[in-house]
Amino acid sequence: MLYVALIVVFLLSILLTPLVKKFSIAIGATDTPDHRKVHKTIMPRMGGLAIYLSFLIGILIIQPAGDSTWPIIVGATIIIITGALDDRFQLSPKLKLLGQLLAALVVILWGxxxxxxxxxxxxxxxxxxxxxxxxxxxxxxxGITNAINLIDGLDGLAAGVSSIALITISGMAIIMGDTYVAIFGSILAASTLGFLLYNFHPAKIFMGDTGALFLGFMISVLALLGFKNVTVISFLIPILILGVPISDTFFAIMRRILNKQPISAPDKSHLHHCLLRVGFSHKETVLIIYGIAAMFSMSAFIFSQSTRLGAVLIIIVVLIAIEVIVESIGLLGKDYKPLLRLVRDRK
Structure with missing residues (x-):
């Protein structure tokens, strides 16, 4: 039954996305280029609505047994409404945060x-x-809801990274015997992959805050369901799976602190911006970040099967790899290269 539902959800997402595109244009939910954005033409957004609707239909088909189902759906609906209103009317940061807090409190207190x-x-x-x-x-x-939103800066980037995270969470849930999380994760992954066919470069529609907030919210909740109340070591698994959005958000905060800017101040120094400046094309940049996300997910899987010593070694390797990437592309600034200078000086 699950395999049938996944196919149905994937096809529904493909069929619904063009309709959502027309709807977005009709109500004026479009994205206009500016100095911070990469695209050059006005684009319809609110594409996340297609992901949400196909996901919701898939859940109603499967009807997974769990006390958390309705709180998750209600919380996700609040997030979708918040994102859709922002895509159309540009909500203030305080109102967007209020919607996120309300959705989170629903799954925490009710679910x-x-x-x-x-x-x-x-x-x-x-x-x-x-x-x-x-x-x-x-x-x-x-935090995770906004981290996914922050990486939504190139065609197909947030959708692809989210799909990799969802596939990883679902796969590990199957290994752990957690059917509930596996069902939710795989249905959401199928919905996102269907949308990605229209969102990959050159994109025909953006997911907007409707999609980015929804995916971030759902991934954060599924990670909690799959890995809560575990050991300190195991609690690092969802952090590894979400390594790309978490690390990009962390270094964005550090960069703004070092530059004495407000933490919420926008800039063009995120991971994808830095890769573009290095000389990679739009598509190459997205594929490189997909590869980094896949490596994070693979390390999370190996990490989960390792001894304590092996787990510590994996963390050390991951941290060194992150530092090398940060210094190589100038994520914290062109002059921040302590590790690379150390290696160069020793030669």
Whole structure:
């Protein structure tokens, strides 16, 4: 039944996207080029509506048994409304954040989705979060929701990176015997891949905040469902899977702090901007980031099957790889190259 649903969802996404494109143009939900954007022509957005509708139909077909189903759907609907209103009317940051907080609180308080404790790896004890459980879970959901939104800067980038993350989460859920997360993740991946056919360079439609916020929200919730209440080591798995959006957001914050700019200030120094400046084409840049996302996902899978020592070694290798990429493309500025200088000086 799941395989049939996945095919139906994929085809529905393909069929719905042109309709959503016409709808976006009709209501004026379009993206106009400016100095920060890469595209040169006015583009319809709100494409995330096609992802959401096909995903929703797929869930209604499968009807996965779980107390969290309706809270997730209601929370996702709040996010979709927030994103759609922003795509059409350009909401203020405060209103967008309010919508995200409301959606997150629905799944936390109604759905009971939250990280309540972590098993400590060496002592055998348990770290209870207590009253911090809700704010920490809220921070995770809102943080990942916005991280996906931040990388939505090139044709097919957010959709492709999200698809890789969703496929990884679903695959690991199958290995762990978590059918519920596997169903949600795979249906959402099928919806996103159908949309990607129209969104890959040269894009015919953008997902907009409607899609980016929705995918970020859903990925954050599914990661919580699949990996909550685990050991400190295992809790790093969803962080690895989401390595691209998390690291890009982290370095964006660091860059703005170093440049004494507001954290929310927009710029053209994200990962994809830096790769474009280095000389890669639009399509090459997207494919390179897909490759980086796939490597993060592969490291997460190997990490989950490793011993403690192996897990520590994987983290060290990943951190070194991130540092080399950051310095090579100037993600923190052209002059930030401590590791590369150290290697060069030793030669």
């Amino acid at each position: 009971g989705i939250q990280v309540e404790y972590i098993n400590l790896p060496f002592s055998g004890g348990v770290l209870e979060f207590g009253y911090l459980s809700v704010p920490l879970t809220l921070l995770w959901i809102v």
